[in-house]
Amino acid sequence: MNATVQPVNASTGTGAAVNIDSLSKVYKTREDDDLLALDRIDVQFEPGSFVAVVGPSGCGKSTLLSLMAGLTDATTGAIVIDGEGVSKPHPKVGVVFQSDLLLYWRTVLDNILLPIEIKKLDLARYRSRAEELLAQVGLEGFGNKFPSELSGGMRQRVAICRALIQEPGLLLMDEPFGALDALTREQMIMDLQAMWLRVRNTVLFITHGIDEAVFLADRVLVMSPRPGRIDLDLKIDMPRPRQWGNVHENKAYNGYVRQIREIFEAKGILVAH
Numbered sequence: 001m002n003a004t005v006q007p008v009n010a011s012t013g014t015g016a017a018v019n020i021d022s023l024s025k026v027y028k029t030r031e032d033d034d035l036l037a038l039d040r041i042d043v044q045f046e047p048g049s050f051v052a053v054v055g056p057s058g059c060g061k062s063t064l065l066s067l068m069a070g071l072t073d074a075t076t077g078a079i080v081i082d083g084e085g086v087s088k089p090h091p092k093v094g095v096v097f098q099s100d101l102l103l104y105w106r107t108v109l110d111n112i113l114l115p116i117e118i119k120k121l122d123l124a125r126y127r128s129r130a131e132e133l134l135a136q137v138g139l140e141g142f143g144n145k146f147p148s149e150l151s152g153g154m155r156q157r158v159a160i161c162r163a164l165i166q167e168p169g170l171l172l173m174d175e176p177f178g179a180l181d182a183l184t185r186e187q188m189i190m191d192l193q194a195m196w197l198r199v200r201n202t203v204l205f206i207t208h209g210i211d212e213a214v215f216l217a218d219r220v221l222v223m224s225p226r227p228g229r230i231d232l233d234l235k236i237d238m239p240r241p242r243q244w245g246n247v248h249e250n251k252a253y254n255g256y257v258r259q260i261r262e263i264f265e266a267k268g269i270l271v272a273h
């Protein structure tokens with residue numbers, strides 16, 4: 001039977017190139033005022049790089065992600081993914097949000113296969129891929145469970161599998177571990193690194209956790225308070241795999257964290273007492 005199954009595109013090394021050019025976003029408030037959320041963002045992501053974005057609440061992080069996911073239109077500027085302008089959700093792009101957004105009436109496997117079903121792709125072809133992904137995130141055999149039978153961390157793992165089912169060249173994650181308890185978060189951070197080292201897609205990881213940004217990323221973009229601009233583009237030069245258990249004793253790691261904290265302190269976002 002396997003012989004008839006078409007291989008899904010090989011994922012290794014297929015990270016997308018992203019080019020963001022003078023991207024701005026103005027929202028209309030309910031009072032009909034203009035609210036500048038993002039102000040002329042210019043940034044390029046190397047294919048297969050892991051880019052984290054940190055910034056204070058309301059600085060436009062989720063707006064940037066919605067624009068890249070094709071869920072919102074830019075006011076000015078452009079986003080180009082592998083040579084194609086983004087104007088609507090793209091099959092090359094997977095998204096994970098802070099809440100898992102699983103459908104409670106569908107099993108784990110059927111949740112993961114939802115994007116395949118919506119796009120009317122061949123379900124049989126992707127079913128074994130979904131099971132493989134579940135095994136990779138430590139949920140082998142959970143395919144027939146319902147979301148209500150899983151813990152928060154397990155549900156978020158399922159949401160990550162759903163985002164990965166089409167082997168997206170670009171994975172967008174908006175504070176994916178923000179709602180998890182500390183121990184689960186730690187495990188998810190380690191597991192995300194392991195997953196990414198296997199898949200090597202391009203990742204945009206949004207967080208307000210300076211620690212997880214520096215730990216995971218090749219590059220950390222530090223955003224200013226609204227209107228969001230990139231205040232610092234910090235290259236993180238540390239070998240992988242990195243170990244969460246001892247990274248806090250690493251001089252380079254602590255230096256990067258301090259550099260980011262200093263920016264927030266200078267802007268009054270972090271205030272010492």
Ligand SMILES: Nc1ncnc2c1ncn2[C@@H]1O[C@H](COP(=O)(O)OP(=O)(O)O)[C@@H](O)[C@H]1O
Nearest residue numbers: 027028029037056057058059060061062063064
């Ligand atoms: N749909 C919207 N309409 C009006 N204002 C919005 C909308 N979405 C976000 N905003 C505003 O844009 C700014 C940036 O929001 P957001 O991108 O969610 O920030 P972050 O994710 O960094 O917390 C905030 O001031 C927010 O209130």
Ligand SMILES: [Mg+2]
Nearest residue numbers: 061062063174
């Ligand atoms: Mg947000």
